[in-house]
Amino acid sequence: MTKPKSMIVAGVMSGTSADGVDVALCKIRPSPAENGPPRVSLIGAAGFHYPKALRNAVLAAMDAKAMAVADMSRLHWRLGEVYADAVAGAAEQFGVKVDLVGCHGQTVYHQGSASKYLGGDVRCTWQLGEASVIAERLRIPVVSDFRPADLAAGGQGAPLVPMLDYCMFRSDKVSRVLQNLGGIANMTAIPAGGAVGDVLAFDSGPANMVIDACMARLFGKGFDHGGVVARRGVAIRRVVDRLLRERYFLAAPPKSCGREEFGDAFVDRFLATCRKAGATEADVVATATALTAASILEAYRMFVRRHLERKASAQDVEYVVAGGGAQNATLMTMLRAGLEPMGVRVRAMDELGIPAQAKEAVAFALLAWLTWSGLRGNIPSATGARRPVVLGKVTRG
Incomplete structure (x- = not known):
């Protein structure tokens, strides 16, 4: 996307426990050594609980046998607002201006191994949380939907934290x-x-x-x-x-x-x-x-x-x-x-040096920075992918 540079990145993570949102504000810089790993410094981390009704809706979506398409779509857009609020709240709490957001989204379905569907072998994953809402609210770029690129390359789409x-x-x-x-x-x-x-x-x-x-x-x-x-x-x-x-x-x-x-x-x-x-x-x-x-x-x-x-x-x-x-x-x-x-x-x-609850949010801040910089983010020995790939989709603010 662009030449690697120092940025303040907000990593946003909602895990399978579906209890809320973790936001990690990180300063990420290119390595001074050629081909060295980037340097990641945590500025601060904050957690935001889902309201009870929202958590119930997320859990229903995860185990849904028959959830209305309209409700899935509404939840997708509502989570975008929730994530935007969380990033804005964390930025205000720690007094920083965020340059980039890396939002994992809320996983409602993940199938890392291929199975037959409509005559083909399919791997798939689905994370909710509309990135366009976050980008418009905050007026900064958002990297989201990290897992599909690895799946398309033959991997499990997970784990990405490695x-x-x-x-x-x-x-x-x-x-x-x-x-x-x-x-x-x-x-x-x-x-x-x-x-x-x-x-x-x-x-x-x-x-x-x-x-x-x-x-x-x-x-x-x-x-x-x-x-x-x-x-x-x-x-x-x-x-x-x-x-x-x-x-x-x-x-x-x-x-x-x-x-x-x-x-x-x-x-x-x-x-x-x-x-x-x-x-x-x-x-x-x-x-x-x-x-x-x-x-x-x-x-x-x-x-x-x-x-x-x-x-x-x-x-x-x-x-x-x-x-x-x-x-x-x-x-x-x-x-x-x-x-x-x-x-x-x-x-x-x-x-x-990383609070236990913040680690995954820090990981998606790093992955967003790598994506924005045009650098690969998966590790094939972990996911099983055929090759390293650039992860995620960019929504410009």
Whole structure:
């Protein structure tokens, strides 16, 4: 698009938990070294909750069997207004003038693997939030719709955050696994001293999604604050072990998932299995939490540890955790109990200078800057794409 230059970029992220909007204001500069990664500095981050009615509409769209086209269109445009308000609010809060917006949008459907449809093999993805509304309201360019270019190149369209992980957190001294605990659990493994082509990244399964759904159905609450309910219960290990034998957990990367795999239908089945095993309501939440932890640990053992041992120039491993699930003390205790005996040090993303909740928004600020600069943003070793591509669509303000 243009020669890379220093810009203030607002990254906007709405995750699969559908609880609101995260905005990260970043200063992004070209590297002083030829072909080096850009430099990303976080100016500030802000979160904005969806009103209850809007969140309900988003959740209905995600699991809709038959939602009116008119309502989908209205939601798409309403979210554009919500995102514009969020960027304007964050810019005012931190006293900055934004040059560019990178808006991921709200995913309502994502199918990273091809399936037959009307005589052809189709991969597809759909993120809501009309970029033209944001661009007109703020009178600045907006980059949106990041995933389709990677899908068109044969990739899963996810995960895209690994580009940020590589640019900001690569180390010559230690291997790092960057673990995000949003609705879905995704991890990026960067071998010590590794090149961008050595990055391994994928979605391991649910993080908060199943836990939150169980809390909503059983306790009328949006999430298990601090993991208190899970701590009262007893995880039913035979239920967890049975679920871990399902196809998604055993599949090798590249792979990505969402509500299509772990939404209402999965939760219905999960609850029925727990009840058949005699679980109390607290036991159900404990079992959902144990499923998240066990699926992450199994993914590390099956896919990540071997990759790091083969690719890394040094064997020390740091496991850096971000996302809302990092606030769930019971989940974090389970993860530490599994990782630390393998010699893995668990750290919080905040220790590396990025608030845990803001990381994905920072990633889409970076991806927007790359797109505006005409630079490629996907990592084929993470998404499975045939080649690196420039991501996103530009709407000029």
